[in-house]
Amino acid sequence: MTRFDYDDSDVVVIVGSGAGGGTLAHELCRRGFKTVVLEAGPHLTGEDYHNDEWAAFGQMAWTDPRTTSGSWAIADDFPNLPAWIVKAVGGTTTHWAGACPRFKSHEFAARTTYGDIEGADLLDWPITLSELEPYYDQAEIKMGVTHRHGRPPLPANNNYKVFANGADKLGYRDYSTGPYATNAEPYDGRPASIQDGFNFQGDKHGSKWSTLVAELPKAEATGNLDLRPDSQAVQILHGPDGRATGVLYVDRNGTLRRQRAAVVSVAGNSIETARLLLLSASTRFPDGMANSSGQVGRNYMRHTTGTVWGQFDKPVRMYRGETMAGVIADESRLDTGRGFVGGYYMQTIALGPAFFAKFVAPGSWGPKLAEIVDGYLNTAGMWIVGEDMPQGTNRITLSDTVDEHGIPVANVHFDDHPNDVAMRRHGQQQGAAVYKAVGAHRTIETPPYPSTHNLGTCRMSQRPGDGVVDRFGRAHDVPNLFVTDGSVFTTGAAANPTLTIVALATRQADFIASDFRTGRN
Amino acid sequence: MPTLLSDDQRRLLVDLLRAAFPHDTFPMGPYERAAQAVVDAAAANPRLQAQLLQGLDDLDRQREVPFSRLDPDIAAVVLRGIADTPFFTGIVDVAVVALYDDHEVWDVLGYEGASYDKGGYIDRGFNDLDWLPDPRIESYGDDSRQEASA
Numbered sequence: 001m002t003r004f005d006y007d008d009s010d011v012v013v014i015v016g017s018g019a020g021g022g023t024l025a026h027e028l029c030r031r032g033f034k035t036v037v038l039e040a041g042p043h044l045t046g047e048d049y050h051n052d053e054w055a056a057f058g059q060m061a062w063t064d065p066r067t068t069s070g071s072w073a074i075a076d077d078f079p080n081l082p083a084w085i086v087k088a089v090g091g092t093t094t095h096w097a098g099a100c101p102r103f104k105s106h107e108f109a110a111r112t113t114y115g116d117i118e119g120a121d122l123l124d125w126p127i128t129l130s131e132l133e134p135y136y137d138q139a140e141i142k143m144g145v146t147h148r149h150g151r152p153p154l155p156a157n158n159n160y161k162v163f164a165n166g167a168d169k170l171g172y173r174d175y176s177t178g179p180y181a182t183n184a185e186p187y188d189g190r191p192a193s194i195q196d197g198f199n200f201q202g203d204k205h206g207s208k209w210s211t212l213v214a215e216l217p218k219a220e221a222t223g224n225l226d227l228r229p230d231s232q233a234v235q236i237l238h239g240p241d242g243r244a245t246g247v248l249y250v251d252r253n254g255t256l257r258r259q260r261a262a263v264v265s266v267a268g269n270s271i272e273t274a275r276l277l278l279l280s281a282s283t284r285f286p287d288g289m290a291n292s293s294g295q296v297g298r299n300y301m302r303h304t305t306g307t308v309w310g311q312f313d314k315p316v317r318m319y320r321g322e323t324m325a326g327v328i329a330d331e332s333r334l335d336t337g338r339g340f341v342g343g344y345y346m347q348t349i350a351l352g353p354a355f356f357a358k359f360v361a362p363g364s365w366g367p368k369l370a371e372i373v374d375g376y377l378n379t380a381g382m383w384i385v386g387e388d389m390p391q392g393t394n395r396i397t398l399s400d401t402v403d404e405h406g407i408p409v410a411n412v413h414f415d416d417h418p419n420d421v422a423m424r425r426h427g428q429q430q431g432a433a434v435y436k437a438v439g440a441h442r443t444i445e446t447p448p449y450p451s452t453h454n455l456g457t458c459r460m461s462q463r464p465g466d467g468v469v470d471r472f473g474r475a476h477d478v479p480n481l482f483v484t485d486g487s488v489f490t491t492g493a494a495a496n497p498t499l500t501i502v503a504l505a506t507r508q509a510d511f512i513a514s515d516f517r518t519g520r521n
Numbered sequence: 522m523p524t525l526l527s528d529d530q531r532r533l534l535v536d537l538l539r540a541a542f543p544h545d546t547f548p549m550g551p552y553e554r555a556a557q558a559v560v561d562a563a564a565a566n567p568r569l570q571a572q573l574l575q576g577l578d579d580l581d582r583q584r585e586v587p588f589s590r591l592d593p594d595i596a597a598v599v600l601r602g603i604a605d606t607p608f609f610t611g612i613v614d615v616a617v618v619a620l621y622d623d624h625e626v627w628d629v630l631g632y633e634g635a636s637y638d639k640g641g642y643i644d645r646g647f648n649d650l651d652w653l654p655d656p657r658i659e660s661y662g663d664d665s666r667q668e669a670s671a
């Protein structure tokens with residue numbers, strides 16, 4: 001286990017070990033950079049994980065308090081749980097499902113493509129698809145994404161059979177079991193899926209890509225990684241010239257530590273990333289670090305989501321096999337004739353009875369809920385995920401509530417944009433039609449879960465006044481401060497975000513490697 | 522903190538849960554354990570316990586006869602009347618998790634639970650659905666690289 005000195009000012013400090021932080025760590029370590037990863041959560045591995053929804057959630061989810069406001073259903077349904085984010089080594093890639101679509105080219109130019117949408121703060125990305133394409137390739141190869149670069153597709157499970165047959169009947173053409181970052185056959189030292197489900201609970205088998213099983217062990221093998229679990233960053237420090245000089249964090253004993261740094265990357269997943277920058281206010285940065293634009297925390301996005309369940313006369317047993325392993329991509333197309341801009345995907349999803357009953361109609365009870373749960377075995381499920389509109393007023397701020405260390409927690413404010421509402425309605429209608437096409441006697445529309453995709457809050461912009469970071473994720477205001485997670489998304493696109501987070505982190509590592517010589521072995 | 526709930530109040534709580542989550546197929550065990558989960562949660566939360574103590578007493582006074590002896594239809598009407606009270610939502614919040622996480626309930630619903638120790642479902646029916654044809658699994662086009670069509 002490598003340990004660097006607290007006062008070693010040559011190291012790169014990365015806050016967070018999930019998709020963004022874990023990937024950047026590996027890419028920098030293999031280039032010889034001394035890298036310290038601070039991870040707020042514990043170092044758990046497959047053996048520790050539970051094949052049990054509530055137990056796994058309690059073990060790994062970020063359940064420190066957060067507060068909510070706004071007109072979104074979450075503020076009523078789950079007021080202290082706006083997001084489902086993991087607090088453990090590997091971050092939320094331990095609980096993710098692995099869906100890996102790429103952005104489409106027009107989605108990098110949302111402002112130009114969709115025009116001026118009232119109430120939305122659309123902006124074009126400062127990069128294009130063609131610039132990111134080589135990194136998408138690298139990310140897909142790294143993650144072993146099925147259907148790509150010769151990786152075979154996952155097989156059809158029961159949930160997919162219902163979904164795909166319905167899609168076909170409805171006239172959709174673009175359905176398949178992928179792309180997913182889960183091995184259908186052994187790859188990169190990781191085994192093939194044994195269809196054991198429980199992807200959302202941490203994949204015990206390790207056939208699903210995560211930074212825990214892939215990037216961090218590789219980083220560790222270089223001898224350049226100093227991974228510190230149970231270490232929560234609370235402030236980024238800076239010198240008189242405004243450059244970041246280190247990070248203050250609370251270690252597992254509650255002791256405040258200072259790690260000096262040549263470069264700092266923040267990859268705490270949008271909500272915590274914005275919180276940390278806001279907490280890092282100083283005389284020089286009165287509104288928070290990297291926030292001269294006032295954009296830190298703003299344009300928080302969470303994708304337009306919803307779930308549709310179909311209940312049939314015959315068994316489905318959706319829980320058997322991969323939790324998600326099916327995509328319908330037809331509705332992800334650019335087509336503003338549907339009454340909204342942006343597209344969406346439909347993806348298979350399965351929950352066990354415990355989550356199913358809790359989430360199917362939050363807060364509900366009575367004969368109707370009982371009947372729905374009685375139909376559990378015969379239920380098929382799909383999740384809708386589409387582009388939501390960035391809005392400056394949807395934002396992360398510091399709350400009056402404090403955590404166990406006395407530090408203000410994040411407040412998450414969100415109002416649905418009318419475009420989000422129209423898209424969700426369309427998606428739920430189409431989803432129901434898919435199931436009705438193959439004989440569903442009942443369809444159920446479930447409102448959004450606590451957000452699993454947390455995006456924006458430090459958006460990438462060409463002009464410093466429009467966002468927080470530049471085209472490489474470097475803070476406009478602080479030349480050695482980077483943001484390496486979904487916070488940098490200028491707009492959300494329809495695609496699940498992680499592949500893009502990994503591609504951007506890989507690209508950022510190239511940039512850091514060419515720009516910073518310090519710390520090179 | 523020990524519970525102040527009497528045995529009668531606990532029994533009433535079980536009956537309340539059976540009325541709130543009416544499954545003909547569920548045995549008593551899961552309802553009793555869900556009620557215990559509510560009692561345990563209340564033991565750690567004075568506000569919830571206070572609401573339980575008062576709320577359960579009030580529940581019995583809603584009609585001429587005690588709640589437990591009401592017709593299921595009438596019981597449902599009574600519950601609808603109190604649906605928005607913190608007493609009732611506090612119970613539902615805890616109970617919905619405990620009840621449907623109960624392994625006896627899983628058996629009834631046909632859910633098999635943990636799979637890893639049994640080798641996953643790869644040889645245990647992950648694709649045994651036979652009432653629909655086997656669909657293709659490959660993409661028709663290539664969704665990720667398709668350019669905008671409009």
Ligand SMILES: Cc1cc2nc3c(=O)[nH]c(=O)nc-3n(C[C@H](O)[C@H](O)[C@H](O)COP(=O)(O)OP(=O)(O)OC[C@H]3O[C@@H](n4cnc5c(N)ncnc54)[C@H](O)[C@@H]3O)c2cc1C
Pocket residue numbers: 015016017018019020021038039040041084085086087088089090091092093095096097098099100200231232233234267268269270272273276324452453454484485486487496497498499501
């Ligand atoms: C159930 C579920 C299913 C999902 N399925 C998919 C999918 O199919 N496809 C997809 O693309 N995405 C999916 N996602 C989303 C995906 O997990 C995230 O997009 C991705 O993990 C985000 O990466 P990140 O680096 O931003 O943050 P994370 O992976 O969340 O990592 C952030 C890490 O930073 C740590 N941290 C935060 N603040 C601090 C601090 N102050 N100090 C130290 N450490 C800190 C956190 O503890 C955490 O470990 C899913 C998510 C969930 C919950």
